[in-house]
Amino acid sequence: VANEGGKHWTVNEVRALIRIWSDKNIQQQLEGAVRNKRIFEQVAARLQKFGIDRDWKQCRTKYKNLKHEYKSVKSAQDSGNTSKSMKFFYELDAILGHCTIEQASKSDNDESERPPEWTEAKSEKDSIG
Numbered sequence: 001v002a003n004e005g006g007k008h009w010t011v012n013e014v015r016a017l018i019r020i021w022s023d024k025n026i027q028q029q030l031e032g033a034v035r036n037k038r039i040f041e042q043v044a045a046r047l048q049k050f051g052i053d054r055d056w057k058q059c060r061t062k063y064k065n066l067k068h069e070y071k072s073v074k075s076a077q078d079s080g081n082t083s084k085s086m087k088f089f090y091e092l093d094a095i096l097g098h099c100t101i102e103q104a105s106k107s108d109n110d111e112s113e114r115p116p117e118w119t120e121a122k123s124e125k126d127s128i129g
Contacts, residue, residue, distance in 0.1 A: 009062055016050045017062060018091045027095065070096055
């Protein structure tokens with residue numbers, strides 16, 4: 001049954017998506033990207049190699065939904081509610097858990113407001129010690 005979102009993702013399809021997403025190269029591209037169609041076209045092409053037929057929009061939607069669900073579970077856990085959980089939480093935590101609060105709260109569509117000097121100054125300070 002093909003509705004607007006396409007068919008449901010199977011556990012293996014989600015696992016494959018997360019495996020690709022956990023690639024440092026993909027993560028770096030996604031972190032800095034506002035327009036990310038090209039990145040998700042790469043993701044879809046890599047899924048194709050696993051025999052998974054998903055277009056870039058489906059990949060992006062699934063990515064956003066997983067990320068949103070992860071964040072709500074994570075914030076519930078941070079506030080002491082351990083009853084809230086989700087499938088793939090630990091896999092996603094391995095990818096998203098290293099984000100700072102600032103990065104995590106930044107919307108996917110926002111341009112980063114942080115001036116480049118800040119990140120450079122921080123890394124210079126780190127290398128002095």
